[in-house]
Amino acid sequence: MTRGRILLVCAAAVCVVCAVLAALLARDVGRWPGAIRSGDLAAAGSAQSHRAVWSVDETLPFTPARRLLGVEDDVAFRQAVVLFRRAHTPDPTFAASPEGAMIRIRAETALAHTIRTDSNHKRASAAENMLGILALVDAATARTANATVDRSVLAFQDAIRLDPSNEQAKQNLELLFRQSSFRTSVRGRERLQRSAHAGASASAPGHGY
Amino acid sequence: MSPRPSIPLSSLSELRRKAHWTLVARVALAACLIAGLVLAFQVTHHSRRSEAFLDAGRSPVIALDLSWSVSYADSKLIEQTLQDVVDSGRRVGLVLFSDTAYAALPVGTNSDALRPFLRFFQGDVANPWRATFSAGTRIGAALDLARQMLHTSGVKNGSVVLISDLDDSPSDETDLARTLVAYQREDIPIRMIGVNATSQDVAFFRDALQSAGTVTALYAGTGTGGAPGTGRAFPVLLVVLVALIVLLLALNEQVLGALTWGRRRSAA
Numbered sequence: 058m059t060r061g062r063i064l065l066v067c068a069a070a071v072c073v074v075c076a077v078l079a080a081l082l083a084r085d086v087g088r089w090p091g092a093i094r095s096g097d098l099a100a101a102g103s104a105q106s107h108r109a110v111w112s113v114d115e116t117l118p119f120t121p122a123r124r125l126l127g128v129e130d131d132v133a134f135r136q137a138v139v140l141f142r143r144a145h146t147p148d149p150t151f152a153a154s155p156e157g158a159m160i161r162i163r164a165e166t167a168l169a170h171t172i173r174t175d176s177n178h179k180r181a182s183a184a185e186n187m188l189g190i191l192a193l194v195d196a197a198t199a200r201t202a203n204a205t206v207d208r209s210v211l212a213f214q215d216a217i218r219l220d221p222s223n224e225q226a227k228q229n230l231e232l233l234f235r236q237s238s239f240r241t242s243v244r245g246r247e248r249l250q251r252s253a254h255a256g257a258s259a260s261a262p263g264h265g266y
Numbered sequence: 267m268s269p270r271p272s273i274p275l276s277s278l279s280e281l282r283r284k285a286h287w288t289l290v291a292r293v294a295l296a297a298c299l300i301a302g303l304v305l306a307f308q309v310t311h312h313s314r315r316s317e318a319f320l321d322a323g324r325s326p327v328i329a330l331d332l333s334w335s336v337s338y339a340d341s342k343l344i345e346q347t348l349q350d351v352v353d354s355g356r357r358v359g360l361v362l363f364s365d366t367a368y369a370a371l372p373v374g375t376n377s378d379a380l381r382p383f384l385r386f387f388q389g390d391v392a393n394p395w396r397a398t399f400s401a402g403t404r405i406g407a408a409l410d411l412a413r414q415m416l417h418t419s420g421v422k423n424g425s426v427v428l429i430s431d432l433d434d435s436p437s438d439e440t441d442l443a444r445t446l447v448a449y450q451r452e453d454i455p456i457r458m459i460g461v462n463a464t465s466q467d468v469a470f471f472r473d474a475l476q477s478a479g480t481v482t483a484l485y486a487g488t489g490t491g492g493a494p495g496t497g498r499a500f501p502v503l504l505v506v507l508v509a510l511i512v513l514l515l516a517l518n519e520q521v522l523g524a525l526t527w528g529r530r531r532s533a534a
Contacts, residue, residue, distance in 0.1 A: 119502075155436055155439070158436075158439035158440075158443075159439075159470055159474075161439075161443060162439065162442060162443045162446060162474050163470075163473050163474050165443050165446070165447050166443075166446045166447060166450050166474050166475065166476055166478065167476060168447075169446075169447040169450035169451050170450050170476055170477055170478070172450075172451065173450060173451055173453060188447070191443075192443075192444075195439075195440045195443055195444070196440070198440075199439075199440040200436065200437040200439070200440075208444060208447075
């Protein structure tokens with residue numbers, strides 16, 4: 058076999074390997090939309106939402122399809138929302154329990170991770186809003202006397218800064234300012250002294266809700 | 267031993283240039299191989315040492331748990347871990363904590379300054395914090411102080427190594443949540459070394475930290491491990507280096523191997 062022929066055989070072998078890898082990658086990529094949909098459906102159900110998963114057992118190592126599609130932030134946001142739903146329950150006994158506190162810590166760090174890494178400002182704003190709500194629950198259930206709602210105020214304000222059309226964050230901020238508890242916070246006292254407008258004032262002037 | 271068969275050449279000078287380039291290629295390949303081997307050794311060597319929890323290129327603050335829940339068996343593990351930090355020769359800060367936290371060494375102190383602390387965890391000398399300082403465990407307070415120290419010293423690429431049994435006080439929940447959120451927001455990595463920590467505590471902090479850090483469980487007598495997920499990540503760099511070395515060896519054999527010849531096969 059001549060040297061040229063050997064090179065051709067080697068090149069053909071490399072091409073075959075590349076073709077197989079490309080086919081496997083295409084298969085992995087094609088499975089992701091379905092995985093996201095089924096995860097969303099599972100998360101939408103109130104009972105089994107914590108069992109929702111958005112993952113594909115990819116054939117190729119090091120999850121190249123996941124990286125190629127850039128679904129990291131989409132999945133992280135969805136997981137954070139599921140944790141938020143678990144942590145924010147109407148049951149005050151659960152909220153005050155150690156288990157409730159632990160789930161809240163997990164949810165808060167997951168939301169903070171989303172806020173830092175998600176390039177989608179609307180989603181980061183929604184995460185800030187949820188973080189503000191959980192911080193409020195933290196303050197309400199704190200075992201220490203000096204717990205304030207400052208964290209919530211800052212989170213709602215950041216949510217509005219990230220997405221000025223986030224009505225929920227504005228309403229939450231307004232509601233928080235109206236609560237009597239805000240008198241104990243530094244921000245609340247500042248606001249009282251300045252008699253400034255509350256929730257909507259975080260928007261650009263002339264754009265309230 | 268019979269000499270290797272060779273063809274006597276009458277015009278050696280004509281091949282001098284090629285012989286020169288062959289020598290250059292041989293030396294370059296040998297250098298690459300040695301560099302690959304040294305790098306592979308470094309990779310495996312560092313993964314065994316304190317570099318596993320001291321991030322390269324970052325200024326770490328060590329937060330050391332001195333609460334009542336830390337037992338004698340724990341203190342032996344703490345001593346070993348601190349010894350690793352001392353041996354690393356890095357510049358570190360030190361926070362000692364229980365119910366409250368205080369800065370024992372500022373950020374940027376040579377790790378040799380930790381050496382005097384080692385004797386208190388060897389069991390021979392009485393632990394001076396036991397009588398007055400040791401109480402409950404407030405990890406949130408320790409992490410908060412470590413973060414403040416990094417801010418105060420103007421360190422942009424800091425990290426925190428927390429050595430504790432991870433048995434956090436229930437009253438610390440709010441502070442812990444606030445602090446972990448701050449770490450996530452500022453992207454400060456936390457390396458938690460759980461000494462004889464329960465699997466529940468390890469699992470909880472692993473869930474809570476997520477991408478912000480790692481939790482390594484250490485158990486007396488068995489060393490690292492125990493809890494699921496504490497194993498090291500797949501050594502990609504090492505595999506790549508080994509593959510590179512194999513490739514270079516193959517290249518050496520293919521391009522620079524001795525010339526061989528055989529009898530010409532007659533056409534069928």
